[in-house]
Amino acid sequence: MSAGVELDRVTVRFGEFTAVDNATLDIKGGEFFSFLGPSGCGKTTILRTVSGFLEPTHGHVRIGGQDMSGIGPNKRPTALIFQNLALFPLMSVAENITYGLRVRGVDKASRRKKADELLDLIALPGQGDKLVSELSGGQKQRVAIARALAVQPKVLLLDEPLSALDLKLRQHMRSELRSIQQKVGITFIYITHDQGEALTMSDRIAVMSDGVIQQIGDGKAVYDAPTTAFVASFVGENNPFPGIVAQADDNYATVDTAFGRLRGRNPRGAKAGDKAILFVRPESARLGQGETDTTFASTVKNVAFEGNMTHVYLEGIGKKDVTVSVGRRSSMTIPAPHEATPICYDAELGIVLPEGMLARE
Amino acid sequence: MTSKMIMRGMIGFYILLFFGYLFGPLAVMGITAFNTPNYPQAYPFEAFTLDWFVKLWNHRSMMDGLKNSIIIGIGVVAISVPVGLAASIIMSQIYHRARGLYYLVTISPLLTPGVIIGISTVIFWKDVMSVTDLTKGLFYKGIILTILGQASFVSAYCLLIFMARLTRFDRAQEEAALDLGASYPQVFWHILLPYLKPAVVSAVVIGFLSSFENYNTTTFAILADKTLVTVLAGEVRQGTTPALSALAVIIIGISLLGAIGYEIAKRREQTRADRAYRQAQIAERDEVEAIA
Amino acid sequence: MSSRAFVFIIPVIVIAIFWVMAVREAKRRPDPTRKGFFERNGVVLGSVFIALVAFWTLFLVALPYLYMVVESFHPALPPMKRGGPDDVVTIAQYSSFVVNPTIGAVNWLHMSALLFSIIASIAVTALNFAICYPLAYYMAQAGTPQKIRLLMLGLIVPYWVNEILRAFSLRLLLASRGLINQALMGLDITDAPIDFLGNNTGLYVGLSYAYLLVMMFPLYNAIESLDKNQIEAARDLGAPWWRIHRDVVIPYAKPGIASGCTMVFMLSVGSLAAPQFLGGPRTLWFTAVIYDFFFQSFNWPRGAAYAFIMLIVCIALVMAMLRLFKVSLGEAIK
Numbered sequence: 011m012s013a014g015v016e017l018d019r020v021t022v023r024f025g026e027f028t029a030v031d032n033a034t035l036d037i038k039g040g041e042f043f044s045f046l047g048p049s050g051c052g053k054t055t056i057l058r059t060v061s062g063f064l065e066p067t068h069g070h071v072r073i074g075g076q077d078m079s080g081i082g083p084n085k086r087p088t089a090l091i092f093q094n095l096a097l098f099p100l101m102s103v104a105e106n107i108t109y110g111l112r113v114r115g116v117d118k119a120s121r122r123k124k125a126d127e128l129l130d131l132i133a134l135p136g137q138g139d140k141l142v143s144e145l146s147g148g149q150k151q152r153v154a155i156a157r158a159l160a161v162q163p164k165v166l167l168l169d170e171p172l173s174a175l176d177l178k179l180r181q182h183m184r185s186e187l188r189s190i191q192q193k194v195g196i197t198f199i200y201i202t203h204d205q206g207e208a209l210t211m212s213d214r215i216a217v218m219s220d221g222v223i224q225q226i227g228d229g230k231a232v233y234d235a236p237t238t239a240f241v242a243s244f245v246g247e248n249n250p251f252p253g254i255v256a257q258a259d260d261n262y263a264t265v266d267t268a269f270g271r272l273r274g275r276n277p278r279g280a281k282a283g284d285k286a287i288l289f290v291r292p293e294s295a296r297l298g299q300g301e302t303d304t305t306f307a308s309t310v311k312n313v314a315f316e317g318n319m320t321h322v323y324l325e326g327i328g329k330k331d332v333t334v335s336v337g338r339r340s341s342m343t344i345p346a347p348h349e350a351t352p353i354c355y356d357a358e359l360g361i362v363l364p365e366g367m368l369a370r371e
Numbered sequence: 372m373t374s375k376m377i378m379r380g381m382i383g384f385y386i387l388l389f390f391g392y393l394f395g396p397l398a399v400m401g402i403t404a405f406n407t408p409n410y411p412q413a414y415p416f417e418a419f420t421l422d423w424f425v426k427l428w429n430h431r432s433m434m435d436g437l438k439n440s441i442i443i444g445i446g447v448v449a450i451s452v453p454v455g456l457a458a459s460i461i462m463s464q465i466y467h468r469a470r471g472l473y474y475l476v477t478i479s480p481l482l483t484p485g486v487i488i489g490i491s492t493v494i495f496w497k498d499v500m501s502v503t504d505l506t507k508g509l510f511y512k513g514i515i516l517t518i519l520g521q522a523s524f525v526s527a528y529c530l531l532i533f534m535a536r537l538t539r540f541d542r543a544q545e546e547a548a549l550d551l552g553a554s555y556p557q558v559f560w561h562i563l564l565p566y567l568k569p570a571v572v573s574a575v576v577i578g579f580l581s582s583f584e585n586y587n588t589t590t591f592a593i594l595a596d597k598t599l600v601t602v603l604a605g606e607v608r609q610g611t612t613p614a615l616s617a618l619a620v621i622i623i624g625i626s627l628l629g630a631i632g633y634e635i636a637k638r639r640e641q642t643r644a645d646r647a648y649r650q651a652q653i654a655e656r657d658e659v660e661a662i663a
Numbered sequence: 664m665s666s667r668a669f670v671f672i673i674p675v676i677v678i679a680i681f682w683v684m685a686v687r688e689a690k691r692r693p694d695p696t697r698k699g700f701f702e703r704n705g706v707v708l709g710s711v712f713i714a715l716v717a718f719w720t721l722f723l724v725a726l727p728y729l730y731m732v733v734e735s736f737h738p739a740l741p742p743m744k745r746g747g748p749d750d751v752v753t754i755a756q757y758s759s760f761v762v763n764p765t766i767g768a769v770n771w772l773h774m775s776a777l778l779f780s781i782i783a784s785i786a787v788t789a790l791n792f793a794i795c796y797p798l799a800y801y802m803a804q805a806g807t808p809q810k811i812r813l814l815m816l817g818l819i820v821p822y823w824v825n826e827i828l829r830a831f832s833l834r835l836l837l838a839s840r841g842l843i844n845q846a847l848m849g850l851d852i853t854d855a856p857i858d859f860l861g862n863n864t865g866l867y868v869g870l871s872y873a874y875l876l877v878m879m880f881p882l883y884n885a886i887e888s889l890d891k892n893q894i895e896a897a898r899d900l901g902a903p904w905w906r907i908h909r910d911v912v913i914p915y916a917k918p919g920i921a922s923g924c925t926m927v928f929m930l931s932v933g934s935l936a937a938p939q940f941l942g943g944p945r946t947l948w949f950t951a952v953i954y955d956f957f958f959q960s961f962n963w964p965r966g967a968a969y970a971f972i973m974l975i976v977c978i979a980l981v982m983a984m985l986r987l988f989k990v991s992l993g994e995a996i997k
């Protein structure tokens with residue numbers, strides 16, 4: 011059984027500091043929903059507000075349509091996987107997994123049965139009597155998930171659960187998490203600062219910055235159709251060209267940038283005279299001459315071959331850096347360093363967004 | 372090279388001196404417990420005897436004192452360990468502006484001379500208990516006053532012991548238990564208390580020992596009763612007998628046994644932890660191989 | 664009884680003030696992480712915690728101290744007359760410390776007892792620091808973990824033997840028939856036994872011996888957390904060893920040193936056993952004066968007044984020292 015989670019104009023303040031600012035969103039039951047944002051942007055705060063450790067300063071959290079105000083964390087139909095897992099070191103694996111049942115007064119025999127069931131689900135059969143300290147990182151991870159699932163929550167909250175694992179294992183656990191979610195069918199709310207994780211696993215993503223939700227959408231929307239400068243610069247690589255909008259219509263706008271007058275799509279309806287940033291992704295740009303309002307001059311600085319891609323780092327007018335990524339199949343010849351070359355792109359792959367804060371590298 | 376060796380020799384010599392200072396007097400006293408002369412004498416060693424231990428056993432008031440000391444020790448531990456535990460929990464939750472005063476009050480018994488604790492306990496409780504004749508008859512007793520006086524500073528020791536362990540407690544565990552549906556009292560009994568168990572053991576041992584060997588507070592609070600230490604003080608004041616040395620030998624013997632027991636327990640725990648660590652390493656390796 | 668009843672009101676007022684402040688602050692600035700005390704601990708457990716701590720801090724600490732202070736401002740009266748018309752508030756007990764009421768002359772005896780206790784305790788504190796510092800430094804910076812465990816055990820075991828027996832053991836060594844005099848005479852260094860107890864050597868040794876551990880642990884803890892690389896760096900710069908200690912180790916370990924010295928000093932001034940059993944016959948330790956008021960002249964108020972004087976003088980001295988060496992009280996009693 012799953013339940014949707016609704017945030018209704020939720021604001022959380024610590025004293026004068028606003029950690030979450032007026033967040034409104036509607037997560038559907040059974041959805042795999044991610045919050046993506048740099049560290050310190052308020053992701054954990056949102057999760058702790060949903061699980062009941064924090065009361066919002068303003069606004070409401072509703073789970074399954076029911077207002078959660080005044081309901082403590084131990085009374086909510088959520089389960090949280092902590093950033094450091096927070097397994098109980100003095101209990102065995104099975105005791106950990108069934109702790110939630112123990113406090114609900116379930117008898118020992120049924121607890122044992124449930125533990126075996128869950129140990130099978132997380133592929134650790136027969137390991138219930140081990141100590142937590144005897145497990146590997148990935149095994150601990152799975153025990154934490156089993157412990158949370160044992161109480162049959164309607165919503166599972168995961169706070170950067172993979173950040174402690176090494177790279178290989180992290181990628182393996184992504185697919186495992188996704189398959190567990192599909193098996194149990196409950197709502198997953200997942201927090202991460204790693205866009206790869208968010209993009210591969212989630213049905214929808216909320217991108218956050220400084221306590222503000224910037225954009226909500228599926229991975230494709232967030233990547234291909236960012237609605238703010240922050241999202242465009244945070245999700246995937248992007249080349250920003252700030253400037254003033256020269257002319258605009260409903261579909262396209264041209265921006266006077268340091269590289270000249272350049273054109274791109276205009277999803278946010280920028281008007282002439284607005285400050286704006288044109289974004290062109292490295293893989294959308296090509297080395298070579300195109301139309302005048304989608305081409306600019308540059309000089310190659312260096313070239314990095316990365317197997318499937320080759321990244322060309324260039325320097326445009328005013329020493330501004332630009333990156334172009336060239337796919338393997340491309341027939342483009344890559345110039346040597348210090349050679350001058352024009353760069354062009356298709357106008358529908360450039361995107362003009364209102365000026366705003368960019369993600370820090 | 373040679374200067375280093377001289378340095379090392381000097382450090383060794385210094386440590387030898389230091390522990391000579393620490394153990395020398397006790398060793399000399401130990402020898403006198405087994406020597407026959409009436410005056411505790413280490414040299415010349417006239418003849419080996421165990422008579423002084425028998426004398427000690429037959430020393431009525433010392434045995435009475437011992438009994439009282441044990442009762443007081445148990446009473447003090449029974450009060451101070453729960454108080455110290457509660458005080459440490461309140462320390463972590465108290466209103467932040469009141470924390471300074473709270474800390475000062477709870478820690479002050481450690482800085483107050485024991486004499487003053489003893490005096491203030493007697494003066495205060497004498498009047499409080501004298502409110503009715505019944506309470507005075509029931510409670511105005513040396514043993515009870517001593518328990519109260521000692522509990523005042525032993526609780527502070529316990530508080531420090533619990534605080535030291537609490538600062539290393541991972542609050543996320545508390546939250547994890549809550550999140551799984553535990554009530555706040557359940558969190559205390561299932562998570563916090565088991566975590567604090569080693570500190571409880573330390574607090575019991577240290578609390579009992581410091582009660583057992585306390586003199587300054589006890590000598591005022593004990594009134595007409597006696598503890599082992601006050602009896603000892605009387606004996607030492609009157610003169611010297613090797614029976615006292617015999618007592619010291621017993622105490623040192625028990626301490627050494629305790630120390631060895633502690634060491635063994637520590638080693639065992641270490642081996643267990645090492646084994647768990649090795650298993651985790653193996654599991655880690657297998658996991659990486661399974662993915663690759 | 665009214666002045667004594669006043670004692671019970673003070674804590675109530677203090678607690679009430681903080682209560683009001685807390686409630687007002689919670690209203691003005693709500694904190695999303697904050698939970699009420701009973702909400703966090705449950706009503707039953709929370710009440711038990713509060714009851715235990717209230718019993719301790721009020722009935723075992725604050726009230727007895729305050730009560731003792733109030734008592735010291737009363738005359739010594741037989742039980743019948745307490746609370747009667749003679750039971751007035753007076754500073755007679757304090758003035759008797761300065762002017763002896765029976766003979767009307769300046770009370771040199773008691774004042775010099777206090778002075779002697781304090782000076783001797785300062786000397787003992789300095790002595791213990793000098794003895795413990797090298798070993799604490801060695802253990803903290805150079806020892807292997809096994810060696811340290813062994814040394815620790817060696818430090819702690821002797822302290823399971825109580826104060827009285829330790830004083831007794833020193834007496835066996837230092838008495839005129841004791842082992843040291845036997846040795847000295849056996850080696851023909853002296854012909855007559857040296858009176859170590861009469862000349863107070865026994866007292867100093869006894870006090871130092873009693874509180875060695877109290878100095879050792881704070882020193883060790885403080886030096887232990889000092890980064891070894893800092894010392895290495897100083898050594899690489901060619902600093903001689905004494906400068907490393909003066910410029911690097913001691914400034915770093917200052918809070919630990921302050922804490923060890925404060926505790927040894929306070930314990931030493933307040934000690935009863937060592938002066939009783941190892942002091943010379945003409946030596947008067949201040950706690951012994953207090954002891955006699957209780958057990959010989961049964962003048963509790965005067966004993967209480969003297970105890971309070973001792974406490975105030977000691978605390979003032981410690982605070983002055985801490986200020987001189989620029990250590991905050993919080994660091995020293997951590």
Ligand SMILES: Nc1ncnc2c1ncn2[C@@H]1O[C@H](COP(=O)(O)OP(=O)(O)O)[C@@H](O)[C@H]1O
Nearest residue numbers: 024027029048049050051052053054055056696
């Ligand atoms: N209990 C708290 N008191 C004060 N500030 C806090 C508290 N918890 C978090 N913050 C602040 O709120 C901001 C968001 O924190 P958090 O939600 O943990 O970020 P994230 O999980 O995205 O890294 C941070 O700047 C942090 O310093």
Ligand SMILES: [Mg+2]
Nearest residue numbers: 053054093169
């Ligand atoms: Mg976080």
